[in-house]
Amino acid sequence: MERERKDILISDLIYKSLRGSLKGDEADILDAWLEKPENRAFFMELKNSDRLYKGLEKLEYADGTQAWAAMEKRMAGMRRRRWMRRFYGMAAVLVVGMGVGLVWTLFRDGGVVVPMDLPLAEERETSSTVWKMGGNAVYLADTLEKLVMPQEAEMAEVKNEEPAAQEMQELLTGERDRIELVLADGTKVWLNGGSGLKFPARFEAGSRRVELAGEAYFEVAKDAGRPFTVVTASAEIEVLGTSFNVLASEGEGCVATLVEGRVRIEDAEEREVVLAPGEQAVQVDGEGWTVGQVETRYYTAWREGLFAFKDRSLGEILGHLAAYYGVEFAFEDEGTAALTYTTMVKQYERVEDVLQVLEGTGNFTCRRNAEGIYEVKRK
Numbered sequence: 005m006e007r008e009r010k011d012i013l014i015s016d017l018i019y020k021s022l023r024g025s026l027k028g029d030e031a032d033i034l035d036a037w038l039e040k041p042e043n044r045a046f047f048m049e050l051k052n053s054d055r056l057y058k059g060l061e062k063l064e065y066a067d068g069t070q071a072w073a074a075m076e077k078r079m080a081g082m083r084r085r086r087w088m089r090r091f092y093g094m095a096a097v098l099v100v101g102m103g104v105g106l107v108w109t110l111f112r113d114g115g116v117v118v119p120m121d122l123p124l125a126e127e128r129e130t131s132s133t134v135w136k137m138g139g140n141a142v143y144l145a146d147t148l149e150k151l152v153m154p155q156e157a158e159m160a161e162v163k164n165e166e167p168a169a170q171e172m173q174e175l176l177t178g179e180r181d182r183i184e185l186v187l188a189d190g191t192k193v194w195l196n197g198g199s200g201l202k203f204p205a206r207f208e209a210g211s212r213r214v215e216l217a218g219e220a221y222f223e224v225a226k227d228a229g230r231p232f233t234v235v236t237a238s239a240e241i242e243v244l245g246t247s248f249n250v251l252a253s254e255g256e257g258c259v260a261t262l263v264e265g266r267v268r269i270e271d272a273e274e275r276e277v278v279l280a281p282g283e284q285a286v287q288v289d290g291e292g293w294t295v296g297q298v299e300t301r302y303y304t305a306w307r308e309g310l311f312a313f314k315d316r317s318l319g320e321i322l323g324h325l326a327a328y329y330g331v332e333f334a335f336e337d338e339g340t341a342a343l344t345y346t347t348m349v350k351q352y353e354r355v356e357d358v359l360q361v362l363e364g365t366g367n368f369t370c371r372r373n374a375e376g377i378y379e380v381k382r383k
Contacts, residue, residue, distance in 0.1 A: 018047065133181045137173040137205075144183070151175065152186040156206060171205045177218075180328065180351075182307070187214070190225035191232065194307045197328075219251045221307055224265075238287060243267045248279075249303050257287035261303040269293065302348075309351045311358065318343040318368060322380065329355040333370070336381040340368060343382075 017034040020026045026034065038044045133144045135151065144151070177183055177195050185193045188206045195201055199218025207213075212232040224232045226245030234241040236252035239260075246265020252258045260269055262279040269285050270276040275292040277285050284298040298314075305312035313321050319341035322333045328351075335341040349361045359370045359378070370380050 021047075132178045133183060134176050135173070136176070138171070149182075150184045150186070153188050153205070155186075155190060156188045172202050173205060174200060174202045176200045182309070187212075187225075189227060189230075189232075192223040194221040196220060196306050216250055216252055217254065219249070219253075219306070221247070221249045221304055223247045239269055239271045241267050241269050249300070251303075257289060258285075259287070259303075260285045261298060261300055263300050263304065305348055306351075310348050311351055312348045314346050315344055316346075317341060318345060318366070318380070321345060321362070322370075322378075325355055325358060331355055331378060332376070333378045333380055336379070340380055340382045343367060 014034070014037050017026065017030055017037075020030065021034060038047055135142045135144055175183070175185055175195060177197050177199050179198045181197050183195050185195060185201065185203075187193065187203055189212055191212070193201060193214075196219035199216070199220060201217075201220060202215040204213075207230065210230060212227070212230050213235060214233070215235045217237065220234075222232075222234065222243075224243050224245050224247070228244055232243050232245075234250055236250065236258050237254060238252070239258040241248070241250060241258075241260055243265060246267055247263040248265070248267055249261040249263070250258065251260075258269075258271075260267065260279065261284045262281055264281050266278065266280065268276060268278050271287060271292065273292070277293045277295055279285055279295065282297055282300060283295055284300075284303070285293045285295050288294055302312040302314040311321075311324070313324075319335065325331070326333055343366070345362075345366055347362065347365060349358055352358050355378075363369060367383050368380055369383055370378050372378050
């Protein structure tokens with residue numbers, strides 16, 4: 005995380021320097037970074053580009069979609085393709101550094117040049133969110149809530165500069181992170197903590213396919229000519245335009261909850277079900293699917309930063325909190341663990357705040373002992 009913060013700090017200082025708005029000791033920090041010859045060479049290349057400067061001048065105020073289209077038009081006439089590659093790699097870092105909830109990048113010749121020696125995805129901590137593309141990885145700031153990919157309609161206007169259709173990218177969320185992703189076709193995906201989504205820079209003409217590990221909520225852009233398919237380790241979910249939640253944890257099968265529209269689900273044994281709004285399909289190992297009506301809000305509340313439990317035992321609830329906060333619970337007896345609750349509570353930073361809310365509505369108490377274990381007893 006220290007390396008991530010440093011990268012974001014430097015990118016922010018570069019941006020301010022290009023705009024002439026460095027203050028106080030910020031210039032000293034940037035000068036120290038510029039002592040490396042390769043850093044200074046890259047900085048001077050940025051500084052000497054009038055077109056790049058004019059583009060950065062508008063980034064702070066522009067809407068993401070408009071900024072993308074405008075930047076494309078400005079850069080389209082440039083003769084040297086390497087400047088295109090390097091600019092868009094830098095834009096990804098600069099925009100994250102500015103704290104804007106929108107990041108974009110453009111793929112050229114099989115990859116993106118991401119400057120500043122960013123750490124590889126393999127080195128990432130589970131508490132951080134990383135965006136992998138073209139063999140590179142960018143750590144996203146903790147405050148980043150939305151990642152918008154270049155939209156297909158806008159990309160089509162840039163002749164001879166379109167990314168490869170099946171060049172795959174991957175977004176991996178930290179255990180306690182959530183992020184909204186807007187795909188190239190306009191489909192919106194909310195990715196829950198500890199999850200991963202693989203997706204192409206641009207979808208093929210006849211289909212739209214993504215791969216999910218973990219949990220995500222989809223609002224699929226309507227496109228009758230290109231079915232949208234979510235591929236998990238044990239099933240495929242196909243839609244034309246709909247909203248649904250998918251939980252596909254490794255080794256635990258697939259759970260799909262349909263909010264609106266219609267979806268078809270098929271497992272590896274070609275057993276399939278079709279869901280209507282308000283229905284949930286649960287994959288039962290070796291037995292196919294079970295389908296039933298559910299209150300969908302309990303399965304989508306995580307998008308709003310809520311823990312939601314419907315007729316769940318206290319053991320299951322605290323087990324979920326244990327995994328989320330990295331703590332341990334010990335029950336006084338099995339009867340206490342079997343107590344059943346239906347509740348929603350905010351995902352506070354501290355587990356103690358969540359427990360205080362649960363205790364106020366439940367028939368139990370929870371206290372941390374000298375070993376750091378939370379002891380759970382019936383009131």
